[in-house]
Structure formats: structure tokens, C-alpha cells
Amino acid sequence: MNDSELPFAFGTPPLRARLRAAPEDFFVEEVLGYEPDGAGEHAFLVVEKRGTNTDWVARELAKFAGTAPMNVGYAGMKDRHAVTRQAFTVQLPGKADPDWSTFPHADVSIHSLGRHSRKLKRGALRGNRFVLVLREVEGDRAEAEARLAGIAARGVPNYFGEQRFGLGGGNVAQARAMFGGRRVDRDKRSILLSAARSHIFNGVLAERVAGGTWDAPMDGEIWALEGSRSWFGPEPFDDALAERLARFDIHPSGPLWGRGETPAEGAVGALELEVALRDEDLAKGLADARMDQERRALRLQPRDFAWRWLEDGALEVSFGLPAGAYATTVVRELAVLV
Numbered sequence: 181m182n183d184s185e186l187p188f189a190f191g192t193p194p195l196r197a198r199l200r201a202a203p204e205d206f207f208v209e210e211v212l213g214y215e216p217d218g219a220g221e222h223a224f225l226v227v228e229k230r231g232t233n234t235d236w237v238a239r240e241l242a243k244f245a246g247t248a249p250m251n252v253g254y255a256g257m258k259d260r261h262a263v264t265r266q267a268f269t270v271q272l273p274g275k276a277d278p279d280w281s282t283f284p285h286a287d288v289s290i291h292s293l294g295r296h297s298r299k300l301k302r303g304a305l306r307g308n309r310f311v312l313v314l315r316e317v318e319g320d321r322a323e324a325e326a327r328l329a330g331i332a333a334r335g336v337p338n339y340f341g342e343q344r345f346g347l348g349g350g351n352v353a354q355a356r357a358m359f360g361g362r363r364v365d366r367d368k369r370s371i372l373l374s375a376a377r378s379h380i381f382n383g384v385l386a387e388r389v390a391g392g393t394w395d396a397p398m399d400g401e402i403w404a405l406e407g408s409r410s411w412f413g414p415e416p417f418d419d420a421l422a423e424r425l426a427r428f429d430i431h432p433s434g435p436l437w438g439r440g441e442t443p444a445e446g447a448v449g450a451l452e453l454e455v456a457l458r459d460e461d462l463a464k465g466l467a468d469a470r471m472d473q474e475r476r477a478l479r480l481q482p483r484d485f486a487w488r489w490l491e492d493g494a495l496e497v498s499f500g501l502p503a504g505a506y507a508t509t510v511v512r513e514l515a516v517l518v
Contacts, residue, residue, distance in 0.1 A: 181497070182342070182345075182349050182457070183339075183341070183342045183508075184337055185194055185363060185384055185513065186337075186382060186385075186386050186389070187390045188230070188389070188512070188513055189334070189336060189337050189389055189395075189513060190327055190330050190331075190369055190513055192516070193327070193513060193514055193515050193516050194319045194320055194323035194324050194326075194327050194515075195295050195314070195317055195318065195319035195324050195327075195495075195514060195515035195516070196317070196318040196319060196515060196516045197314035197316060197317045197318070197319075197495070197510065197515040197516075197517060197518070198314065198315045198517065198518055199312060199313075199314055199315075199508075199515075200261050200262070201315045201316070203230050203231045203261055203262050203263050203311075204263050204313075204446070205312065205313040205315065206259060206260065206261065206262035206263070206310075206313075206494065206507075207263045207264070207310065207311040207312070208258060208259065208262055208263075208264045208265070208307075208308050208309070208310050208311055208452050208507070209264070209265040209266075209308065209309045210255060210256065210258075210265065210266040210305050210308055210418075211305065211306045211307045211308060211309055211500065212255065212267055212304070212305050212306060213305065213306035215293070215364045215468035216225075216293050216294050216295060216296040217296055217297050218294055218295060218296075219295055219296075219297055220295050220296050220297030220298065220509070221270065221271055221272055221273040221275050221295070221297075222253070222269040222271050222272070222295060222296045222297065222298065222299055222300075222474030223245075223270045223271075223292060223294075223295060223296075224267065224268075224269055224292070224293045224294055224295060224296040225241070225265055225267065225270065225280065225290050225291065225292055225293065226265060226266070226286060226290075227241075227265070227266060227267070227268055227289070227290050227291075228263065228264070228265045228288070228291075228292060229258075229263070229264055229266075229287060229288045229289075230262075230263045230287040230288075230414070231260065231261065231287055232287055232511075233260040233263075233286075233403045234254055234256075234257045234258050234259060234264075234266065235373040237268070237270065237288060238252040238254060239300070240283075240285060240288070240362035241268060241270055241283075242270070244278060244283055244284070244360065245270050245272060245288065246275075246278075247270065247271060247272065251271035251298035251299075251397075252268060252269070252271075253265060253268065253269040253271075253300035253301065253305045254266060254267065254271050254300050254302070255267060255268075255300050255301070255302060255303065255305040256302065256303070256305055256308075256375055256503065257506035259495055263378075265415045265463065266301065267300060267305075269298075269299050269300045271299060271421065278290060280292050280396075285333045286401075287309075290473050292371075297504070302406060302498050303503060304348045306407075306501050306503065307483075307500055307501050307502040307503050307505070308500065308501055308503070309498075309499075309500045309506075310497075310498065310499055310500070310501065310507045311496065311497075311498045312496070312498070312507060312511065313490070313495070313496050313497075314494060314495045314496075314497070314511070314514075314515055315420070315492075315493050315494045316513070316518075317493055317494060317495055319515075321489070322353075322391075324495070326407055326512065327513065327514055328485075328487050328497075328514065330484065331485065331510065331513055331514065332482070333480040334480075335395065335428070335452045335479045335480050336397060336482070336509060336510050336513050337385055337388075337389050337394045337478065337479070337509070338385065338431075338476065338477050338478055338479055338480035338505060338509065339382050339385060339506070339509045339512075340378035340381060340382055340506065340509075341507075341508045341509050342508070343506065344374065344375060344506075345378065345384055345507075346371075346374050346375065346381070348398045351371060351375035352375050352376065352462070354372050354375075354463065355372040355373070355375050355376040355379075355462060356461055356462065356465075358375075358465070359371050359461055359465030359468070361464070362460075364455045373469055373471060374457075375438075376465060376466055376504075377437050377438075378463040378472070379438045379459065379462060380435065380437045380455060380456055380459060380462060380463065380466075381435060381436060381437075381476055383455040383458065383459070384434040384435060384451065384452055384455045385434050385478050387451055387455060388432070388478055391430070394432065394478050394479060395425075395431070395432065395478070395479045397417045397421070397425070397432060397493075398446070398447045398448045398451075399414075399433070399435075399443035399445075399447040399448065400444050400446025400447055400448040400449050400450075401413055401414055401417070401432055401444065401448050402414060402432075402433045402443055402444045402448070402475055403421070403430040403431070403432070404430065404431045404432070404434060404475055404476065404478075405429070405430060405432065406428055406429050406431065406477070406481075406496075407502060409432055409474070409475075409488040411443075411473050411475040412449070413444075414443075414444065414445045414446065414509045415445075428481045429475075429481075431477035431478060431479040432477070432478045432479065433475040433476060433477055434452070434475070434476055434478050435473065435474075435475065435476075436457070436471075436473070436474040436475060436476055437451050437456055437462070437463050437466045437471070437473065438466050438467060438470075438472045438474065439467040439468075439470060439471065439472065439473070440467075441463065441473070442473060442474065443500065449468050452506065476504075477485075477488075480501065480505050480509065480510070482499035482500070482501060482510050483499060483500035484498070484500055485496050485497075485499045486497060486499070497510075497511070497514070
């Protein structure tokens with residue numbers, strides 16, 4: 181099921197628009213949740229880049245600093261067709277920082293925040309802040325305002341975005357081939373395992389969206405804690421859980437498939453097993469790869485969600501998301517992108 185086939189929580193989007201008419205129309209800034217500790221052998225940098233990918237910047241930083249690429253760390257991959265601001269560390273044992281202001285790439289600017297004792301690890305961030313501009317907007321503005329208010333009030337289904345599945349969604353087919361015996365290198369294996377899990381998760385979430393239960397409890401529910409990878413349940417739904425659900429402290433969750441049985445029971449457990457068995461080769465491959473059963477929230481709340489119409493009729497939307505969530509998942513409920 182590709183992105184266009186996934187059901188919408190609020191019905192057909194009221195707008196058609198263009199995103200990324202220019203890199204500046206898609207701005208993303210990391211929110212790490214911590215500062216450099218001020219000591220150590222790792223230079224801690226904030227890098228703003230335009231139209232370049234994270235891995236390329238990491239290699240160029242290593243070259244400029246005279247060190248190996250493996251000595252450069254970052255918390256997350258950032259979009260190429262965008263303006264992004266993110267942190268890097270560069271290990272420089274016994275060496276002073278080079279003059280970062282002379283970094284020889286016009287589309288990359290570097291600000292040094294001092295030293296840090298550890299290399300930045302993938303995933304070591306709280307989330308990201310986005311400012312997106314939709315251009316060539318077509319559709320009824322009043323309907324768009326109502327949809328924006330609905331997103332602010334209820335959030336959106338927490339689908340994995342198309343980026344997780346590769347060009348044309350090909351990562352899922354490659355995962356099937358890998359599970360069938362095709363050899364892949366270690367880095368590619370990790371990407372394909374993630375794609376297989378994401379495909380099953382999106383299938384479960386699609387069923388919950390179609391049934392109107394993506395943000396409501398079902399029998400046998402497992403609850404995901406907001407801002408955490410922790411989960412609990414199943415347990416009887418009561419007033420206390422209802423209050424926590426209403427204030428976005430907990431969310432219904434779906435499976436990141438792995439070995440063993442889903443912890444969900446009742447109607448939720450039956451639905452998750454049914455969806456997993458539709459892609460039995462993926463489910464078995466994940467279990468054979470010794471992936472553990474984990475959970476992901478079905479509901480995504482954009483933080484500090486705001487919007488404004490620009491003088492040329494474009495629509496600017498800004499919000500924060502936790503790590504692992506996709507800005508395009510929010511936008512798809514508002515506009516068909518062309």
C-alpha cells in the first residue's frame with residue numbers, strides 16, 4: 181500500500197499544492213534536547229545546509245578536518261531538497277579545531293558550539309521543528325482552515341512516510357528478496373528490515389484509520405507513552421486512561437513486528453495478526469532476523485501547530501514532531517501534493 185492508497189483520517193484533503201518549489205520552502209531544525217558538555221575531543225557543530233544530504237556533509241567535514249568519515253557523528257538524516265539545521269560531532273583527538281568559517285561549500289554554513297565528550301549517535305535527538313510553505317495552492321480556504329483546526333485538535337495518523345520505503349517503494353520488494361536468500365550488506369540490511377516493519381505497521385494503522393479507531397481505544401489495546409518508546413497494557417479502559425488519552429499523554433499503538441506474539445489481545449491482537457499474515461514472508465523474515473516485538477504510537481500530535489496565509493496565496497505551516505515522525509504525514513491530511 182503506497183502513500184496515496186493509505187486512508188485519510190479527515191477525508192479527502194481540501195487542497196492541492198506544491199511543496200519544495202525551492203529548498204527554502206522545506207525548513208527543518210533538529211531539537212536535540214541537550215547541549216555540548218564543553219570538554220572532550222569531539223568538536224560539536226551546528227550545520228545549516230541547502231540542497232545537500234547529511235551523509236555528503238559528514239564526508240566533507242571529515243575531509244576538511246583531516247580525519248576519517250567514521251569519526252564524524254550526527255543524530256539523524258535530513259532531507260536533501262530542503263534547508264536543514266542539524267548537529268554534527270567531529271572527533272579531533274589532540275588537535276585544535278580548523279577554521280570552520282573557511283569550509284569550502286557555499287550551501288553549507290557551520291557554527292561551532294565548543295567541545296563534547298562523545299560522538300553523536302543516530303537517533304540521539306528529541307525531535308525536529310518544521311516550517312513548510314505550500315505554493316500554487318488550489319482549493320477552498322474555509323475548508324482548509326477547518327482541516328487545519330482538526331489537525332491541531334486531534335493530530336494525524338502516525339504513518340511511516342514514503343522516505344522509509346525508498347524510490348518507488350522498492351525497499352519492501354528488496355526486503356522480500358533478502359528474506360528469500362539474497363545477500364545484502366549490513367547497512368542495507370538495516371534499511372530493509374525497517375522498511376518491512378514499517379509496511380506492516382502502516383497496514384495495521386490503515387485498518388484502524390478506516391475503522392475510525394486510530395485515536396480511540398479497542399479491546400486489547402496496548403498504550404504508547406507520549407515522547408517515549410515505553411508502552412503498557414492491555415488493561416481495562418477507564419476514566420483515568422480516557423483522561424490521559426484526551427490530553428495526548430498516551431496513544432493507541434501498533435506493532436513494529438518481530439519474533440514472538442504481539443502483546444495486544446482481543447480485537448487489537450486479532451487485527452494485528454491478520455494484517456501480519458497478509459505479508460507472512462515479511463513477518464517471518466523479521467522474526468527469523470531476531471527482531472523483537474516493539475510498539476509505535478498510532479497517533480501523532482504536531483506540537484505548537486500554527487499556520488498563516490502569505491501575501492502571494494501560499495500557506496505556511498509550522499510544527500514540531502518527535503524523532504521518527506514525518507512532516508509529510510501531517511501535510512498529506514491537508515493537501516494533495518503535485
